[in-house]
Amino acid sequence: MKILVTGGAGYIGSHVCKALAAKGFEPVVYDNLSRGNRWVVKWGPLEEGDIADVARVRAVLDRHRPTAVMHFAAFAYVGESVREPLFYYRNNIGGTTALLQALIDYGPLPFVFSSTCSTYGIPQTIPIPEDHPQNPINPYGFSKMVVERMLADLDLTYGMRSVSLRYFNAAGADPEGEIGEAHNPETHLIPLVLAAARDGTPVDVFGADYDTPDGTCIRDYIHVSDIAGAHLLALDYLLKGGASCALNLANARGYSVKEVVGAAERVCNRSIWVKIASRRDGDPPILIGLAERAQALLGWRPARSALESQIADAWNWMMKDRK
Ligand SMILES: NC(=O)c1ccc[n+]([C@@H]2O[C@H](COP(=O)([O-])OP(=O)(O)OC[C@H]3O[C@@H](n4cnc5c(N)ncnc54)[C@H](O)[C@@H]3O)[C@@H](O)[C@H]2O)c1
Incomplete structure (x- = not known):
């Protein structure tokens, strides 16, 4: 079974690709390499492209006919998003809108989305449960909240089921030392x-x-391998018919x-x-x-x-x- 992994050349996406391959899935990485590394794509093909390119995404879907989509591709720095909000809205909301358009045209697939604790803003209660109000205080968090909302709408209209995983701070590296965090510049x-x-x-x-x-x-720091494990479980949940939901990944x-x-x-x-x-x-x-x-x-x-x-x-x- 092939899984389309947008942003699979990045930090978390590459760890998830390794975990997918270990369970017998073939990850097909779709990445424009704007922030990722070609050398971490080791467990399946790399399709270079931008999520904003509807025709290219559609061609990749037609070629590989994946069973599900995992969507990591985004810009992910809070400080940068405050300095350049439109850059974030264009990539994270505009790009994801195009990706979802290609997917709806092709035929909806189970979808796992990388959301974030940044959608909550300044918490009213600690620890934060999922039903805490989402009041993001930076464009990055807002862009992710909008995508969660789009996914809820696509479920209502097209029956496209999704799991939004709200990670807290991803950290660590592959315990076998094969891949790790390699951002340039690094901000984490x-x-x-x-x-x-x-x-x-x-x-x-x-x-x-x-x-x-x-x-x-x-x-709250959460090991990247634990995040990868949650993606495998979310995929299994959706493939067995699980309903759309949003879940925290935290310690x-x-x-x-x-x-x-x-x-x-x-x-x-x-x-x-x-x-x-x-x-x-x-x-x-x-x-x-x-x-x-x-x-x-x-x-x-x-x-x-x-x-x-x-x-x-x-x-x-x-x-x-x-x-
Ligand atoms: N790192 C964290 O602590 C953390 C926490 C919460 C949520 N997230 C989310 O998890 C996801 C992955 O984070 P990461 O730390 O691995 O980031 P990353 O920057 O390492 O990976 C993102 C990947 O997406 C690719 N990409 C970006 N825009 C693209 C586009 N328009 N088209 C195609 N590819 C594109 C980049 O080239 C990169 O390979 C992001 O969506 C991020 O918002 C990360």
Whole structure:
């Protein structure tokens, strides 16, 4: 069975491709390589193309006749989205609209969508359940919320079933060290902290005056392999006729930026040089998620949730020679 994986040359998509192949699926990666890497596409063909190109998506659907679609392709940086909102709306909403148009023209398929905790905005309750109001405070989160809404509408009109997975902060790397996080430039905390440990350079901490115990932002880190496992379960759920839903992927446990730096110092056995910088626009102080719905509906349980094992996998991968 083939699965069309948009954004499969990126960080999370590539880990999901590996997990799909391990279960006997053939991932067909559809990616424009704007932010991904050709060398991580190892478990099936790469079809280069933009999700905004309806004719190209349609041709790829006709050629491969996939059983389902997993949609990772998007821009995914909060700060960048605040600086360049239209860039985000064009790619994440406009691009996804075109992709969905091609899919509806072809014939609706089960659809797994990469959503985010950024759709919640500043939480009113911690940990955040799925029925918490979605009031995003940055264009990135808003763009993802709009796509969730589009998917709900497509279910009503065309019966296209989907699972939106609202990830909290993806971290770690393939435990076998074959792939990992390779963004350029990198903006995610753990790889930046580890690069600082490796190079002896400072890492910027954006804001130490938040209303949190140590003044730095608190996030819920979730291992990329656990995210990949949830995609396999969501696919199985949809293939068995499961109804559309939106589910958090989280550990219900948050760590501050300073705690992440401390954990990285222990894992790497090096001290890390921290520079306090001003706050970044669009960052809520605390994001911690409740994932009981994913446990109940999919039977999902994170297996590599300890922060130090997430950091250790990322560190092992970072210290290996890269292609
Ligand atoms: N990394 C996280 O912590 C996190 C958290 C929540 C949600 N997400 C979501 O998960 C998905 C994957 O995130 P990631 O960290 O792997 O990002 P990534 O940037 O590593 O991967 C995204 C991939 O999509 C491709 N892409 C972007 N726009 C495209 C387009 N118009 N056409 C074709 N391909 C395109 C890029 O080239 C890249 O390979 C994104 O949708 C992101 O919003 C990520």
